[in-house]
Amino acid sequence: MKLPLLDDLIHEQLDIYDADPEKPLFVLGPPGSGKTSLAVLRMQLLISLGHSCLLITKNRLLASLGSQLGNQALNVNTMHSFVSSDHSQRIGRFAPEPYGRFKYDWPAVLSNYEKANIQPQWDHLVIDEGQNLPAGFFAWAVRYGAKTVSVFADEDQTTDSQRATIGDILAAPMPDPIRLSANHRNTREIAALAEHFHRSSTLPPAVVQRPRSGDIPRLVTFAQWNDAISSIANRLANRGGSIGVIVYPVSKAQTVYQMLKFALPPETRVDLYTHLTPKGAEQNIHPMEAGITVLTGESAIGLEFDSVYLQDLSRSLPSVDKDQCRRMYMLCARARDSLILLDDTPPLTTVQLSSLPDSTLLSR
Amino acid sequence: MPWLQTVLDDKINNRISSDKRTTPTTFLGWPRSTVFTDVIEGGQANFDEPIGDLDGADRALLYAKYNQVRHLDELKYAFSQLFQPGQSYGDPLMIDLGCGPFTAGLALAATLGKNDVFDYYGVDHYKSMRDLGLQLADATRAQGALHERTKYQFLRDLNRVNFGPIRGSLTLFVASYLLASPNLNIGDLVRDMVSAHSRASLGPAAVLYTNSARTEARAKFPEFKNHLIEAGFNLVTDQIDRFTETVKAPTDIHYALFFKPANFSIRRDKTL
Numbered sequence: 189m190k191l192p193l194l195d196d197l198i199h200e201q202l203d204i205y206d207a208d209p210e211k212p213l214f215v216l217g218p219p220g221s222g223k224t225s226l227a228v229l230r231m232q233l234l235i236s237l238g239h240s241c242l243l244i245t246k247n248r249l250l251a252s253l254g255s256q257l258g259n260q261a262l263n264v265n266t267m268h269s270f271v272s273s274d275h276s277q278r279i280g281r282f283a284p285e286p287y288g289r290f291k292y293d294w295p296a297v298l299s300n301y302e303k304a305n306i307q308p309q310w311d312h313l314v315i316d317e318g319q320n321l322p323a324g325f326f327a328w329a330v331r332y333g334a335k336t337v338s339v340f341a342d343e344d345q346t347t348d349s350q351r352a353t354i355g356d357i358l359a360a361p362m363p364d365p366i367r368l369s370a371n372h373r374n375t376r377e378i379a380a381l382a383e384h385f386h387r388s389s390t391l392p393p394a395v396v397q398r399p400r401s402g403d404i405p406r407l408v409t410f411a412q413w414n415d416a417i418s419s420i421a422n423r424l425a426n427r428g429g430s431i432g433v434i435v436y437p438v439s440k441a442q443t444v445y446q447m448l449k450f451a452l453p454p455e456t457r458v459d460l461y462t463h464l465t466p467k468g469a470e471q472n473i474h475p476m477e478a479g480i481t482v483l484t485g486e487s488a489i490g491l492e493f494d495s496v497y498l499q500d501l502s503r504s505l506p507s508v509d510k511d512q513c514r515r516m517y518m519l520c521a522r523a524r525d526s527l528i529l530l531d532d533t534p535p536l537t538t539v540q541l542s543s544l545p546d547s548t549l550l551s552r
Numbered sequence: 553m554p555w556l557q558t559v560l561d562d563k564i565n566n567r568i569s570s571d572k573r574t575t576p577t578t579f580l581g582w583p584r585s586t587v588f589t590d591v592i593e594g595g596q597a598n599f600d601e602p603i604g605d606l607d608g609a610d611r612a613l614l615y616a617k618y619n620q621v622r623h624l625d626e627l628k629y630a631f632s633q634l635f636q637p638g639q640s641y642g643d644p645l646m647i648d649l650g651c652g653p654f655t656a657g658l659a660l661a662a663t664l665g666k667n668d669v670f671d672y673y674g675v676d677h678y679k680s681m682r683d684l685g686l687q688l689a690d691a692t693r694a695q696g697a698l699h700e701r702t703k704y705q706f707l708r709d710l711n712r713v714n715f716g717p718i719r720g721s722l723t724l725f726v727a728s729y730l731l732a733s734p735n736l737n738i739g740d741l742v743r744d745m746v747s748a749h750s751r752a753s754l755g756p757a758a759v760l761y762t763n764s765a766r767t768e769a770r771a772k773f774p775e776f777k778n779h780l781i782e783a784g785f786n787l788v789t790d791q792i793d794r795f796t797e798t799v800k801a802p803t804d805i806h807y808a809l810f811f812k813p814a815n816f817s818i819r820r821d822k823t824l
Contacts, residue, residue, distance in 0.1 A: 189633070189805070367754065380701070
């Protein structure tokens with residue numbers, strides 16, 4: 189009996205990088221599948237072909253990361269900043285926000301552009317983490333944002349109230365999506381915990397390519413933040429690498445940041461990023477470099493760290509509804525090598541604790 | 553593989569040898585010389601139907617004693633070639649068609665070891681086989697030979713399986729000595745396989761077929777092959793070889809492997 193290795197039959201998926209630069213592209217990328225890296229590669233390809241192009245993200249830190257990955261040679265902006273300035277420049281007044289700041293009236297925006305007979309200025313928009321942008325933005329981007337649009341998204345990682353489903357993005361219109369199938373980020377143990385919260389019947393998690401590490405994610409209970417700070421400082425001293433400390437709410441993130449700054453030598457990189465971070469400060473945050481980044485769950489989308497301390501649990505547990513599951517799926521998958529869930533005060537309820545998986549996935 | 557022999561002894565061999573009906577010339581009171589032909593009917597018996605003093609559970613037990621070891625050796629040998637440590641296809645989903653007493657599950661556990669996770673769905677028409685399969689699977693777990701997250705289920709109807717959230721890992725169908733069954737509708741079988749794969753995964757799928765090399769046992773293979781190719785599978789291997797890697801007498805076996813690449817799109821369903 190002579191049979192081949194199944195691994196040898198499984199070919200690499202279509203190379204997104206080689207996708208026709210003149211045509212729109214819709215890519216679905218589960219956690220760890222390299223959406224942001226591929227978005228940056230597509231930008232670089234387009235630029236090399238002489239296209240004018242702009243990378244659009246949800247938040248400033250991810251925009252900054254895209255810029256860093258592109259060696260500062262890319263045009264990068266947040267959706268809010270881009271739409272706001274484009275509307276002001278080309279329509280001559282602010283974009284209508286009848287529902288609150290940055291909550292645009294998209295039909296009115298579209299109507300304004302149509303009446304003014306606006307033509308796209310950019311050759312190409314590349315949109316990263318598109319699931320966290322409002323559905324109306326995609327219809328606008330396809331018609332008025334650029335001649336061609338590429339979208340990288342995963343609706344299973346949605347954390348924002350203004351969001352877009354796969355269907356919303358398809359309706360822009362965008363072509364049928366291509367899914368990314370390989371997870372190059374997480375260890376098997378971390379991916380298994382993240383996938384415990386995966387509920388989609390549409391997009392599967394990407395298949396983990398890294399081996400087992402033997403390091404099962406842990407739930408650590410502590411009464412005082414000083415204990416957690418010591419643990420984080422020790423890990424940085426002993427293992428180095430990038431550490432993400434994901435904390436809720438913003439006020440607690442600020443406190444944790446101050447405690448870490450106080451506990452660590454002054455030359456240690458300790459950064460804080462929340463939506464309150466002054467504009468421009470994100471340019472000086474390098475989350476993938478050795479050191480610590482304290483941030484909120486909303487700001488963690490699209491980022492990865494060697495180690496993650498995840499305190500932002502109470503909003504996502506018990507994982508009974510889709511939004512809670514999506515948040516946990518996304519947050520757990522930020523960790524490359526090590527994931528520690530932090531149960532601080534007030535402690536998680538019995539119901540919340542019992543909704544976490546058993547010791548096969550999470551040690552306690 | 554000490555655990556495997558322990559499981560087979562505990563759940564099959566010792567139960568038969570210690571049964572009060574067993575004598576030096578009988579198993580469970582049935583003459584040994586006619587068990588293969590009359591009790592298990594070469595593997596094609598109605599295993600839920602009593603015969604003489606034997607009930608369905610007895611017939612399944614005797615099937616395991618007579619047929620399982622050879623099938624197990626074949627599948628272990630096949631899996632040792634198909635799988636390797638550190639695989640990039642994810643935690644495999646195995647759908648064992650006409651599973652009998654957990655034969656392919658035992659072979660996969662022996663191949664992957666307790667460190668790799670897999671999901672096993674054993675599908676068999678006969679309750680006595682499913683019950684014995686579950687006993688063997690539980691015994692395997694009790695021996696510590698399965699990863700803690702490995703799961704198994706035994707079902708009568710593949711169409712009733714809820715595979716849960718969509719996955720991207722490999723699905724492996726095992727059709728071992730299945731096509732010899734005279735009542736099998738090949739078109740329905742392949743349709744059920746394709747439906748199960750589309751419900752379970754967007755990842756790649758493979759079908760491992762093994763059977764006796766006898767002409768009558770292989771009669772339905774061409775139809776099976778054609779339906780699979782129509783469903784998007786590629787025929788990778790189709791061979792007849794003498795199989796010698798067994799404690800049983802060497803025999804010619806017919807084996808084939810089909811493969812269908814992953815779907816890099818997504819299912820277009822009502823959620824879109």
